[in-house]
Amino acid sequence: MASHPLVRFEDAGYAAAGTLILRGVNLTIEPGDILGVSGPNGAGKTTLLRLTATLHRPTSGVCSVLDADADTRPEELAAVRRKIAMVGHFPAVWPELTLRENVELVSRLRGDPPSEDPLRTVGLEALERWKASRASLGMKRRVEFARLLTWTPRLLLLDEPHAGLDAAAAPLVDEVVGRVAANGGAAVLVSHDPGRVTPLITRRILVSAGEVSEEIR
Amino acid sequence: MKTKIDILQRLFFLITAAAVVWGLYLAARAPGEATQGDAAKLLFVHVPAAITAYLALGVGLLAALWYLIRRSPAADRMSSSAIEVGVIFTVVTLVSGMIWGRAVWGLWWDWNDARLMSTAIMFFYYMGYLALRRSIIDPEARAGRCAVLAVIGFIQIPIVHYSVLWFRTLHQGPTILRPDGFRSTMDEEFALSLAVGIMAFVAAMTLMLTSRLTLSRLQDARNDLSGLGPPVGRGVTAPFMGGPTMGGPTMGGPNG
């Protein structure tokens, strides 16, 4: 069987509250792809990412993610979503829970088998009993990457992954992205500054004023 | 430019006006009731208002269910417009009922009365609905959440009613919807005035509803700058209640 795309956009558009954000998107993402998405502020990069994460539905056209689309039943959709990981622009942590609980809760909800201590890998083991509300942005970012160490997503979506991370933590991004691609998955990295995105990138995409185009290398 | 709908609406306005005038005339001519005197004439306002309110809110509920199944923006417009109109008639019902209660029972309000209480609770509930509607900007989220709220209200309002009914009630029994027909409890001249009153109220409600619908259609058209049609009803995720979506082609497309 020929390689089967993980994500397929066909003439997809997205409008919210009467404003057109993306239009005429045609894009396929194959296994092993590592996409770098760049473009000016407000061009629609984050919306493209959320469409790929099934968090938004296109208002026109088709967007099929891991074979889930408009006809997918809720139970199957939940199973598909479990294969997607997103690290968004703002860190997703519960401020009242400790750093350890923040990592543990997600893996409990996902039902992942216990693995060796991910907090140690990201260098937070000494602070694991801190409440997340005390942690800095960089620490929260590390917590998010610690969550990604316990499993390998099929689709990894990163929005400005280096924001808040110090230089010592940057290899974390490369490691996670590399592992996903090696396992037949794909990664999408959004950054308005393409120079800083990881060297692993295989394709570059430009989003500008709601339109998506492939950049020729 | 006059469209067909404009002309229809004008015609309907004339019918409504005629029904209202006829109803008022009959009510003025009707004799006072045997024990209640002229206070009983409030019947010609109170009962039609209550029927109209329930009718409008019922339409609102059905449209909300329709929205949850098909996610059609038209269903959302119908649901919200009908509920808005229904709230107005609920107010008329409550106020006329209170005045009547004062004249006949000697009380503006009775907490033990099931219909008074459930109507009042219903009124506050739909005030919440209108407040929620105003608070959500995204049309899709607004339509979805408001439809859910309308459905919850439909489930819960009968419970509210029966819970208050648990006490024996002071309110008289139903006048019209009884198995033996209304003739058994009401003299004919009252019945005629009441029938005309109901007609006038339902006509007025329909008129208000159609005007409100036209207004929301215009609002939606104005807000939609995307050129893609209203941003409701298509997409990647599953349909709301298992019904078909309005979405385009799906699995196994040309690239598959």
Add this chain to the structure above:
Amino acid sequence: MTRRQIVLPALVLLAAVIVLLVWNNLGNNLVYYLTPSEALEQRGGPEAGGRFRLGGQVEEGGIEETEDGVRFAVGDGAASITVVHTGAPPQLFREGIGVVVEGAWEGGRFHSDVLLIDHDEQYRAPDGEGAYEVPAGPAVPAVEG
């Protein structure tokens, strides 16, 4: 799938609860008001001295104005109780009409401070052609709807 696994048993349980409720309610242990006979019967009962509602018909020829209200007798055909009411009676208050009063025993009399007219669902012209009999006692529907 799991949704159905929760909803179906819940629906069955709900049906059972509703059946029990209706069956229980036929016993009608909740009373909006007591008739004079019931009130006299329960006088020595556990709720002696408490406030309750008394409902019945105003007996003929018994309305007396007092300085701060009215005194009249409420009966149900079998028993009759003298009611001393404080406050102005409503417009429709007259002999033979159904009333509900709220108050408590004071000696052999019932002292009330709330007087309600219990109107029935009949609408009649003053000299209506239909020769209906006025129903005896307050017309209280058992179940509405």
Add this chain to the structure above:
Amino acid sequence: MTAEQNGAEQKDRSPSRRAVLRRTFWRQTWWVIRKELRVELRGGETLWMAAPFAAMALLLAPLALGTDTALLRRIGPGMLWLVVVLFGMTVTVRPTSIESRPVRDLLTLSGLDPVAAFLGRSGASAALLFVFTLVLTPVMIVLYGPDSAPLWGCLLWLAVGAAVALGLLGTLVAALVTGLRSRTALAPIMSVPLAAPVLIAVVNGTENALNGQPATIWLLMLAAVDLILLIAGVMLAAPLDETTR
């Protein structure tokens, strides 16, 4: 090819797969309950802020109503439950509606079943409300001193039934106001009218129980409300979840 593959996956309804799905569902429910309770105990909004405030309301009510002891004795149970409904509802609405959008996205992408999330949050809210009632009951008894010889078992079941109903209702309404700026004002407008049957049932039931009479009918009514809200919540959880992005 795509369709066939997908179809084959969808048609796999073998008992073992269903068992796994069910286990996943209840495991998620359990962890949501644990998380909500933990967050609440750390933040302490129910027990350390709302409860003293509610106790204060019970203490102040006689100042507004007059200090007629017989009257106060009669209205005690009613005051207690009114306070639980009004204060408790604002607390139950809290947990879901304050979660930030990144956190909601994270939960969605963890494959958290919206129904499991609903049940977990309702369960946690019900537990909190039950404790809330337990804390306030002694305050009510001390201040209002209602008549003695109550049926304790009956009272306990009434409290459980009311806590479950209010927990479910609060969670449902919280989902409706998630992410809205005016949520703190909106939630009570929407939830309190619907709490009326709960209030009626639990107050009348409590009065019966305090007078030593069985409150079967009111318990049944609470059970009916609980079940109806449960069904509504389970049916509407997924569509509501879709509107919170």
